[in-house]
Amino acid sequence: MGKKRVVVSSSETTAVVVEQLRGWEGLNPEILALIFVRIPADAMVRGVPFVCKPWMEVVAGPYCWHDIDVEAWCRRRDVSRAVDVDFVVKKLVRRSKFTVQRLSAYRLGESGFFLVSICGRSLKVLQSPMSSITDYMVIKHIKPLPNLKLLDISHCYKITHKGIAAFGNHCKSLIHLKRRMPPLLDEDCSPIDDSEAKTIATTMVSLQRIELCFGRFGDMGISEIVTKCKSLTHLDIEGSCNVELNYGDLKEICESLEHFRCPQIDYSDGFFDNDEASEDVDSVSSIYD
Structure with a gap:
């Protein structure tokens, strides 16, 4: 059986990476909070909420x-x-x-x-x-x-x-x-x-x-x-x-x-x-x- 070569375009690669990154957004808020609380409180408030909306919601919620x-x-x-x-x-x-x-x-x-x-x-x-x-x-x-x-x-x-x-x-x-x-x-x-x-x-x-x-x-x-x-x-x-x-x-x-x-x-x-x-x-x- 011959080998089939598949060429993936750069746009498709970017889509895959973005999809992987979106996995963080889908994490349970309590799990994300366990990660965020390792950051000093003032640094967490200044930086984490501006990454994406789900992260902002986690920091604004009670779990952190x-x-x-x-x-x-x-x-x-x-x-x-x-x-x-x-x-x-x-x-x-x-x-x-x-x-x-x-x-x-x-x-x-x-x-x-x-x-x-x-x-x-x-x-x-x-x-x-x-x-x-x-x-x-x-x-x-x-x-x-x-x-x-x-x-x-x-x-x-x-x-x-x-x-x-x-x-x-x-x-x-x-x-x-x-x-x-x-x-x-x-x-x-x-x-x-x-x-x-x-x-x-x-x-x-x-x-x-x-x-x-x-x-x-x-x-x-x-x-x-x-x-x-x-x-x-x-x-x-x-x-x-x-x-x-x-x-x-x-x-x-x-x-x-x-x-x-x-x-x-x-x-x-x-x-x-x-x-x-x-x-x-x-x-x-x-x-x-």
């Missing part, structure tokens, strides 16, 4: 916004006004149709916090360091967030033990609290204020990981935490100059934890090195999925 991370954008833009952050956060939360599972944003304000707080059962991780949220805002706007597992309110100067109590009373599934504050000056180390530590111990008893760097609390406050938070495995109180670990058997209890960092321990020997800390973060982050 279950995880909202604008932390890098906040850093790069040096956004100093909460209203700018709130505008972006509100827009993306609405796109998600209030199905956000994780939000990470600096300098969150009242209107942004309000919209995030009504995400309800879907929200698992809320990271809003350096926000302007006050106790009054938290008490006024916080709704039950039964599945929230990680809360980061580091460098939130306007939140006190009253706001922490409101979070604790509405977020019963919390297992990780970040409450890192800026380093204290020597004259700021007194008087001791155990109010936040005692509130955490009373309202967040299920916590497994607690980061309270540079807090004003003393031995009594830490004793309340390690006594009442029965599931605690990680405690970081580095820079908390009022802690002396001289209260009863507090030192022994703290050192029996899986990981413990405090002002009295020298970390130069690799007690809590970065590799080990990174592994811990990776292992715990899987719990939030």
Whole structure:
């Protein structure tokens, strides 16, 4: 049998390539979203929607916004006004149709916090360091967030033990609290204020990981935490100059934890090195999925 030679014109080749490209358009929106979310949020908004109409519809829909991370954008833009952050956060939360599972944003304000707080059962991780949220805002706007597992309110100067109590009373599934504050000056180390530590111990008893760097609390406050938070495995109180670990058997209890960092321990020997800390973060982050 003789061989038959087929010649394909350039126009036909182009048609085949175009047809293959159209396969992307026909993909399920959820599958496309899994690809798009690997792109930084601001880059995705600026570039992806202009490729084709189906891609624009995917980015405008809820599937790309279950995880909202604008932390890098906040850093790069040096956004100093909460209203700018709130505008972006509100827009993306609405796109998600209030199905956000994780939000990470600096300098969150009242209107942004309000919209995030009504995400309800879907929200698992809320990271809003350096926000302007006050106790009054938290008490006024916080709704039950039964599945929230990680809360980061580091460098939130306007939140006190009253706001922490409101979070604790509405977020019963919390297992990780970040409450890192800026380093204290020597004259700021007194008087001791155990109010936040005692509130955490009373309202967040299920916590497994607690980061309270540079807090004003003393031995009594830490004793309340390690006594009442029965599931605690990680405690970081580095820079908390009022802690002396001289209260009863507090030192022994703290050192029996899986990981413990405090002002009295020298970390130069690799007690809590970065590799080990990174592994811990990776292992715990899987719990939030």
